[in-house]
Amino acid sequence: MKKIVLTLLLLCPALVWAQNVKPFVIPELQKWQGGKGEFLMTSSSAITYDNRALKDVAEQFAADVKEMFAVTVVVREGKPKTGDFALALNKKSTGNREAYTINIGRNVSVAANEPMGAYWATRTLLQIMEQSANRAIPCGAVEDYPAYPLRGFMLDVGRKFFTLDYLYDVVKMMSYYKMNTFQVHLNDNGFKEFFEGDWAKTPSGFRLESTTYPGLASKDGHYTKAAFRQFQLDALAYGVTVIPEIDAPAHTLAFSHYDPELGSVEYGADHLDLFNEKSYKFMDGLFKEYLEGENPVFVGDYVHIGTDEYSNRDKAVVEKFRYFTDRYIKYVESFGKKAALWGALTHAQGDTPVKVEDVLMGCWYNGYAEPRTMIELGYDVISVPDGMVYIVPVAGYYYDYLNTKHLYEEWTPAVIGKEVFEEGHPKIRGGMFAVWNDHAGNGITFQDVQHRLFPAIQTLALKMWDGKNVSVPYEEFDAKRLALSEAPDVNILALPKTKGEILNIAKPQPSVTPAIAEIGWDYKVDFDILLTEKPVFGTVLFESPATKLYVADRQDGKLAFERDGYTVRFPYSLPVGRKVHLTIEGTAKETKLVVDGKEVANLDIITPYKKSLERGGMTMKFVRTLIFPLTLSKEFRGEVTNLRVLTQE
CATH class of the missing domain: 3.30.379.10 (Chitobiase/beta-hexosaminidase domain 2-like)
Known part of the structure; x- marks a missing residue:
C-alpha cells in the first residue's frame, strides 16, 4: 500500500x-x-x-x-x-x-x-x-481481482427460444459486469400435464441445426451450426466462454418426438430409454456432429452433457444412468473437450464407476448431489443452489425475481444449499444462476426475462467476484446500481436516460423512428387517432424491431400487439371516421388501455391460464406485457397526432 x-x-x-x-x-x-x-x-x-x-x-x-x-x-x-x-x-x-x-x-x-x-x-x-x-x-x-474463477449464468433456450441477437446482448451484459461463463441449455420440454397429459401435444425444443438428424432442430426457432459456432468465438472476445448443453437422458422429449423409439415407456417420453442401444447410438451421433473435426461446432473447453432428474426407481435403472453418465464424460473427452454435468450421483448411488478427474459438476440440489460428498470424490463443483438462484418466470415456485437482498447479504459460491464451505475452497470453481422457462407457452418474452435477469446479474456478478469482501450496504447498492446501463450498446429494457416526458410529437411521420424506438416499463403513451377508412386486418399502427401494435389484428380486427411470437388483443376496435384519444400504460405486470378517459381493459397476468390437477393443482399463468413501439407504420391509413410518451418519476 x-x-x-x-x-x-x-x-x-x-x-x-x-x-x-x-x-x-x-x-x-x-x-x-x-x-x-x-x-x-x-x-x-x-x-x-x-x-x-x-x-x-x-x-x-x-x-x-x-x-x-x-x-x-x-x-x-x-x-x-x-x-x-x-x-x-x-x-x-x-x-x-x-x-x-x-x-x-x-x-x-x-x-x-x-x-x-x-x-x-x-x-x-x-x-x-x-x-x-x-x-x-x-x-x-x-x-x-476475482475471488472465484468461474462466474456464470445459464439460460434455458430449449423451452423458450431466444434469438442469437439476444444471446449476444446477454454476453455483452455479462461481460460488462465481469461474468465469464454462459451456459446455453439447448434442449428441453414443457410439462405434459398442461397439455392434456399427452406427450405428443407437449412442446419441446432442440435449438441447434443437425445434419446428422435432419428435422431434429425446432421449426419455431433454432441456430445454424455456423452461426452458433461464430457466436461462441465472438463471446470469447468479450471474456465470456459459452458452455453448450445437450441435456440427457432426461428432458429429452425433442429426441423422442424425432424418433419415438428413443423414449422410455416406463419413465416417460421425455426420458431416453437407457435399456435401448438405439439411444446410445443416437447420442453418439449427436455429440459427434458438434465435436469432431479441426473446427468443431462446440468451441470452448467444456461441453455440458446434462444428466439431471432421471428416475432412481430401482437399482437396474440407477446403474444404467451411471453408465450413461460415465460413457458421455469419456465420449466428450475423446474429442479433446472436458465434461460438465448436473450433479445427480447422490440421487443415483450405485456401483458403476463414474469418472471424476477433471469433471465439472453443477451442485444444484443437495438431495441429488451432496456437495461435500462430491468434493470428497474429487469433482470440481459450481455452486448453483436451486432454492437461492433459480428463476422460473411466473411459475409460482422457485423465484420469479431473485431475492437479491438475501443473496447480497448472505450468499457466496461457498454456500451450496444448507452447506457452507470456507471461502476460496479449491474445489469450488465458482457460482452460477439460472433462468428456467418451465412453463412453455406462457406469454413470457425476452424482455420479460431481461427484467428478471438484469438485477440478478448485477447482484450475483458482485458476489461471485468479491465473495465476502463487500463493504457497501445493500440499500445503497440497490439504489446506485440503477445508474448503470445494461451494457454498452445494450438497452433491452428500452429505458430512457431521463424521467418524465420523453417525447412530445405533434404529428409523427410514418417510418421515421423518433429519438427512442420503444419505451420500457413503467410508461404512459397517449395520442389522438383517426381512422379514415376501415383497416385491413393485420394493419400495423406502431412498430419496433421487437414489437408490432396492430390497429386491427389478423383475427378479428381488434387493437392488439404482437411480441416474441405471442399476440395479445384488447377488447376494443377503433371506430372509423371519429377521432379518439388513446392512452396505453405499461408495467412489467400489466398493460392498460384507456379510451377518451375511460378504462377499457387492464391486461394483467392471467391466472390460472392452464391448470394441472396431476401436479397438485399447479397453474400456468399467461403474461400480457408490452414494451411500447414508437415508429408509426407506413401501413397505417389515417391520422395520429399529439403523441406523448411519459415515464414514471
Whole structure:
C-alpha cells in the first residue's frame, strides 16, 4: 500500500490526505486508495498499449467509449502522453490471471497479468465514467481481482427460444459486469400435464441445426451450426466462454418426438430409454456432429452433457444412468473437450464407476448431489443452489425475481444449499444462476426475462467476484446500481436516460423512428387517432424491431400487439371516421388501455391460464406485457397526432 501511495503522490501532486472515496462499480473494487482530484477524458485523449496482445482490448475500449459517450478516441501502440489511457502487461505474469491495477492521475494507467485483466479494467473505467455527467474518473489507485474463477449464468433456450441477437446482448451484459461463463441449455420440454397429459401435444425444443438428424432442430426457432459456432468465438472476445448443453437422458422429449423409439415407456417420453442401444447410438451421433473435426461446432473447453432428474426407481435403472453418465464424460473427452454435468450421483448411488478427474459438476440440489460428498470424490463443483438462484418466470415456485437482498447479504459460491464451505475452497470453481422457462407457452418474452435477469446479474456478478469482501450496504447498492446501463450498446429494457416526458410529437411521420424506438416499463403513451377508412386486418399502427401494435389484428380486427411470437388483443376496435384519444400504460405486470378517459381493459397476468390437477393443482399463468413501439407504420391509413410518451418519476 505504501507503494500505491507513493505512486499517487507522483501522479496527483495536489494529493492531500482528504482522499477520494471508492468509486461505485459492479463488482465492487477489491482495493482502493483514494487520491485528490479527477481525470477528465478530452478530445485529444488516446488509448495506448505496450503489447500487441492488448490491441483488441484497446480497440474494444475505444468502441465502447464512442458508443456510450459519443467521443472518438485514437488507439495507438506506444508510450502514453498526459491525458491518455495506457494499457500495459506486467513483465511477470504471476498471481490471478484476471487481476489488474489502475492508477489514475495525469494518465489512467492499467496494468494486468494477462489481456483478460486489462479488459476487465476497461469495464471498471466505463462504469465510473457512465455515472458522471462529465465522464470524470477520481484520482486514486485500484487493485482488483476475482475471488472465484468461474462466474456464470445459464439460460434455458430449449423451452423458450431466444434469438442469437439476444444471446449476444446477454454476453455483452455479462461481460460488462465481469461474468465469464454462459451456459446455453439447448434442449428441453414443457410439462405434459398442461397439455392434456399427452406427450405428443407437449412442446419441446432442440435449438441447434443437425445434419446428422435432419428435422431434429425446432421449426419455431433454432441456430445454424455456423452461426452458433461464430457466436461462441465472438463471446470469447468479450471474456465470456459459452458452455453448450445437450441435456440427457432426461428432458429429452425433442429426441423422442424425432424418433419415438428413443423414449422410455416406463419413465416417460421425455426420458431416453437407457435399456435401448438405439439411444446410445443416437447420442453418439449427436455429440459427434458438434465435436469432431479441426473446427468443431462446440468451441470452448467444456461441453455440458446434462444428466439431471432421471428416475432412481430401482437399482437396474440407477446403474444404467451411471453408465450413461460415465460413457458421455469419456465420449466428450475423446474429442479433446472436458465434461460438465448436473450433479445427480447422490440421487443415483450405485456401483458403476463414474469418472471424476477433471469433471465439472453443477451442485444444484443437495438431495441429488451432496456437495461435500462430491468434493470428497474429487469433482470440481459450481455452486448453483436451486432454492437461492433459480428463476422460473411466473411459475409460482422457485423465484420469479431473485431475492437479491438475501443473496447480497448472505450468499457466496461457498454456500451450496444448507452447506457452507470456507471461502476460496479449491474445489469450488465458482457460482452460477439460472433462468428456467418451465412453463412453455406462457406469454413470457425476452424482455420479460431481461427484467428478471438484469438485477440478478448485477447482484450475483458482485458476489461471485468479491465473495465476502463487500463493504457497501445493500440499500445503497440497490439504489446506485440503477445508474448503470445494461451494457454498452445494450438497452433491452428500452429505458430512457431521463424521467418524465420523453417525447412530445405533434404529428409523427410514418417510418421515421423518433429519438427512442420503444419505451420500457413503467410508461404512459397517449395520442389522438383517426381512422379514415376501415383497416385491413393485420394493419400495423406502431412498430419496433421487437414489437408490432396492430390497429386491427389478423383475427378479428381488434387493437392488439404482437411480441416474441405471442399476440395479445384488447377488447376494443377503433371506430372509423371519429377521432379518439388513446392512452396505453405499461408495467412489467400489466398493460392498460384507456379510451377518451375511460378504462377499457387492464391486461394483467392471467391466472390460472392452464391448470394441472396431476401436479397438485399447479397453474400456468399467461403474461400480457408490452414494451411500447414508437415508429408509426407506413401501413397505417389515417391520422395520429399529439403523441406523448411519459415515464414514471
